[in-house]
Amino acid sequence: MSSVVVLRERRPGERRVAATPETVRRMVKEGLSVVVEAGAGAGAHIPDQRYEEAGAALATDPRRALLGADLALRVSSPFHSEELGDEASLLQEGAVVVGLLDPFRTLETVRTLARRGVSALAMELVPRISRAQRIDALSSQASLAGYKAALLAATHLDKQLPLMMTAAGTVQPARFVVLGAGVAGLQAVATAHRLGAVVEVSDVRPAVREQVQSLGARFIELPELEQAETAGGYARQASAEFLSRQREILKAHLAKADAAIATAQVPGKPAPTLITAEMVEAMRPGAVIVDLAAEQGGNCELTVPGQDVERGGVLIIGRTNLPATVAADASALYARNVLEVVLLVASKGEVRLDLEDPIVAAMLLTHGGEVKNAAVAALLEGGAE
Numbered sequence: 001m002s003s004v005v006v007l008r009e010r011r012p013g014e015r016r017v018a019a020t021p022e023t024v025r026r027m028v029k030e031g032l033s034v035v036v037e038a039g040a041g042a043g044a045h046i047p048d049q050r051y052e053e054a055g056a057a058l059a060t061d062p063r064r065a066l067l068g069a070d071l072a073l074r075v076s077s078p079f080h081s082e083e084l085g086d087e088a089s090l091l092q093e094g095a096v097v098v099g100l101l102d103p104f105r106t107l108e109t110v111r112t113l114a115r116r117g118v119s120a121l122a123m124e125l126v127p128r129i130s131r132a133q134r135i136d137a138l139s140s141q142a143s144l145a146g147y148k149a150a151l152l153a154a155t156h157l158d159k160q161l162p163l164m165m166t167a168a169g170t171v172q173p174a175r176f177v178v179l180g181a182g183v184a185g186l187q188a189v190a191t192a193h194r195l196g197a198v199v200e201v202s203d204v205r206p207a208v209r210e211q212v213q214s215l216g217a218r219f220i221e222l223p224e225l226e227q228a229e230t231a232g233g234y235a236r237q238a239s240a241e242f243l244s245r246q247r248e249i250l251k252a253h254l255a256k257a258d259a260a261i262a263t264a265q266v267p268g269k270p271a272p273t274l275i276t277a278e279m280v281e282a283m284r285p286g287a288v289i290v291d292l293a294a295e296q297g298g299n300c301e302l303t304v305p306g307q308d309v310e311r312g313g314v315l316i317i318g319r320t321n322l323p324a325t326v327a328a329d330a331s332a333l334y335a336r337n338v339l340e341v342v343l344l345v346a347s348k349g350e351v352r353l354d355l356e357d358p359i360v361a362a363m364l365l366t367h368g369g370e371v372k373n374a375a376v377a378a379l380l381e382g383g384a385e
Contacts, residue, residue, distance in 0.1 A: 001031060001032065001033050001349045001350070002032055002033065002070035002071060002346060002349060002350050002351040003032075003033045003034075003035060003068055003069055003070045003071070004019075004027055004032050004033065004034045004035065004069070004070070004071045004072075004073060004342065005034075005035045005036075005037075005059070005065050005066055005068070005069035005071070005072050005073070006018050006019040006024075006034070006035070006036045006037065006040055006056075006072075006073050007037045007040060007062050007065065007066060007072070007074070007087075008037045008039050008040040008042070008043075008062070009040075009043070009074070009075050009076060009079075010079050010081040010083065010084065010087075011076045011079045013320075013321055013324060014043070014075060014076055014321065014324055015043030015044060015324045015325075015327035016043065016044060016075045016323065016324050016327050016330050016331045016334060017040050017041045017043065017044050017046065017075065017327075017331045017335070018073035018074050018075050018098075018099065018331075018334065018335060018338050019034070019036065019040075019073055019335050019338065019339075020041070020044075020046060020331055020332055020335040021046065021050040021051055021053065021054035022054075022332070022335070022336075023335040023336060023338070023339040023342075024036065024051055024054040024055060024056045025054040025055060026339055026343075027339070027342055027346075028054065028055035028056070030342075030343065030346060030347075030348075030349065031348055031349025031350075032071075032342070032346060032349055033057070033349075034055065034056040034057070035056065035057050035058075035059050035065050035068075035069075036048075036051045036056040036057070036058060036059065037058075037059045037060075037062045037065060038058045038059065038060050041331070043324075043327050044327040044328050044330075044331040045327075045328055046328075046331070062083075062084060063084055063090060066084075066087065066090040066091060067090055067091075067092060068092070069091065069092070069095055070094075070095055070096065070351050071095070071096045071097075071098070071342065071345070071346065071351050072091060072095060072096070072097040072098070072099075073097075073098050073099065073338050073342070074097060074098065074099030074100075074101075075099060075100060075334065076099060076100055076101075076102070077099065077100070077101045077102045077103075077106045077109050078091070078097065078099075078101075078109055078112075078113070086112065088109050088112040088113050088116065088118070089112055089116065091113070091116055091118045092116075092118075093116060093117035093118070094117060094118075094119070095118050095119070096118070096119045096120075096121065096345060096351055096353065097113065097118055097119070097120050097121070098120075098121045098123065098338055098341050098342070099122070099123060099338075100122070100123045100124060100137060100141075101120055101122040101123070101124065101365060102124070103122050103124065103125070103365050103373060103376045104267075104268040104375070104376065104379065107376070107379060107380055110365060110366060110371060110376060110380065111371075111380065113365070113366045114366040114369055114370060114371050115369070117368065117369050118366060119353055119364065119366065119367045119368075120364070120365040120366040120367075121341060121345070121360070121363040121364060121365065122363055122365045122373075123135070123137040123138070123337065123338070123341075123363070124137075124138060124267065125362055125363045125364075125365065125373065126138070126359065126362065126363055127358060127359060127362040127363075129358070129359075131358075131359065132359050132362075134336070134337065134340045135337050135340045135341055135344075135359065136337065137333075137334055137337040137338070138183075139183045140333040140334060140336075140337055141323040141330060141333070141334060142182065142183040142184040142187070142263075143183050143184065143187045144187075144322070144323045144326050144329060144330050144333070145184050145187075145292055145322040145323050146183065146184035146185060146186065146187030146188040146189075146191070146261075146263065146292070147187050147188070147191050147326075148322045148323075148325060148326060149184070149188050149261045149263075149290040149292055149322065150176075150187075150188045150191035150192045150195070150261065150290075151191065152288075152290050152317055152319070152322075153176065153192070153259040153261060153288045153290050153317075154174075154192070154195055154197075154259075156288045156308075156315055156317065157174060157258055157259055157286070157287075157288050158286040159171075159174055159258060159286075160174065160196075161173060161174045161192065161195040161196045161197040162195065162196020162197070163196060173196055173197055173198050174196075174197045174198070174258040174259060175197065175198050175199075175200070175256060175257045175258050175259075176188075176192045176197045176198070176199045176200070176257065176258065176259045176260070176261065177199075177200050177201075177202065177220075177250070177253050177254055177257045177259070177260045177261075178192070178199060178200070178201045178202070178217070178260075178261045178263065179201075179202050179203075179250070179260065179261070179262040179263060179264055179274050179275070179299060180202075180203055180262065180263035180264040180265075180299075181201050181203040181205070181208040181211060181212050182263060182264075182265075184263040184292055185201065185203070185261070185263040186211060186212075186215065188261045188263065189201055189212065189215045189216075189217045190215050192259075192261075193215055193216040193217060197258075197259075198218075199215075199216070199217040199218070200217060200218045200219075200220050200253055200257075201217045201218070201219055201220060202220040202222060202246070202249075202250055202253070202274075203219075203222075204222065204242075204246070220249065220250070220253055221249075222245075222246050222249060223242060223245045223246065223249075243272060243273070243274070246274070247274065247276060247279065250274065250275070250279065251276075251278070251279045251282055254275065254279050254282060254283055255282040255283060255284075257283065257287060258284070258286075258287055258288070259287060259288045259289070259290070260275065260283075260287070260288075260289045260290070261289075261290045261292065262274060262275060262289065262290070262291045262292060262293055262298075262299035262300060263292045263293065263299075264293060264299050265292075265293050265296055268375055269296075270296055270297045271293035271296035271297045271298055271299050272299065273298075273299065273300070273301050274299045274300070275289065275299055275300040275301065275302075276301045277301045277302055277311075280300065280301075280302055280311055280312065280314050280316070281312055283312075283314050284313075284314075285312065285313025285314065286313060286314075287313075287314045287315070288314070288315045288316075288317065289303075289314060289315070289316045289317065290317045291303040291316065291317065291318050292322065294306070294318035294319065294320050295320040295321070298318060300316055300318075302316050303316055303318040304316075304318050305318050305320055306318060306319065306320050307319075341363075344357065344359060344360065345360065353367070355367070
């Protein structure tokens, strides 16, 4: 019987957990032995008792639990903490780790996992195919981030969002500009629209126009970009010339906006700069920018990752890991995504990787002492960190 271990996340600010009582119950039913560190669900307000009732054993010694894990489930990449040291070094040879491993920015951890002979399955590398939709953690978490971004903008704005007619006169609706119509962007659009804002959307992919309009927003027409998305359905990194032309158009729209929500990200690359300092200067004092790409450097030139800063009267919110601020729902969704991976790699109580499975092959970051993802391997060979 293989052992599945879920530890408390030790990365600062991370309140999510990789398994819930619901998913533990299913794993136990599949014949797996599940060990959950005491307090692992505290950030999501899940008491230890509920895990025990679902069939998990509670671990008070996380180091020992991780050393014995056949399958380690995580939210973030294995972390180096004062309490446990380097978590990646505690995994035994042949163990499998599943999580949002952030492989392009945690290269030393990837090296350690490969050196230890650990098979790492990165949730960021899930292929965009119909069979893998239930595993798509990026989408489930991005949806929550987009929702929270709209609420942050509404909370910090110096005016209300909906049109309101009163005896003292009419209050005009707030104007939002959303940059990027991926999962996070579309959720931000839907939330802001429901709250009564007038919403405009910019995206390099003309194909998303109908989705934007179906949510009640206006699509900002941009110069046509050839091959605007990758084969996997993600936005492709644009040329400097295109970005310059795009900024000219966006500057005019941002100058009239009360709030902007920036969501544009390119896997494995720094976030593109869509809002320059000059564009921020053109916005009205009291306007708000919520930069969901802050962790990758930000879509706004003035974003400070992890901080809220004010420039010329414009508040720029650069908070990272917004899904962790709604940890209960974020954990529930993420744990279901992870459960689907567990069901894919475990059968009759034993963990076995089918390297011919297209989902496993796409997610496989390290295996058998090697780095299997070509892009990450190239970075490591180049000596980058």
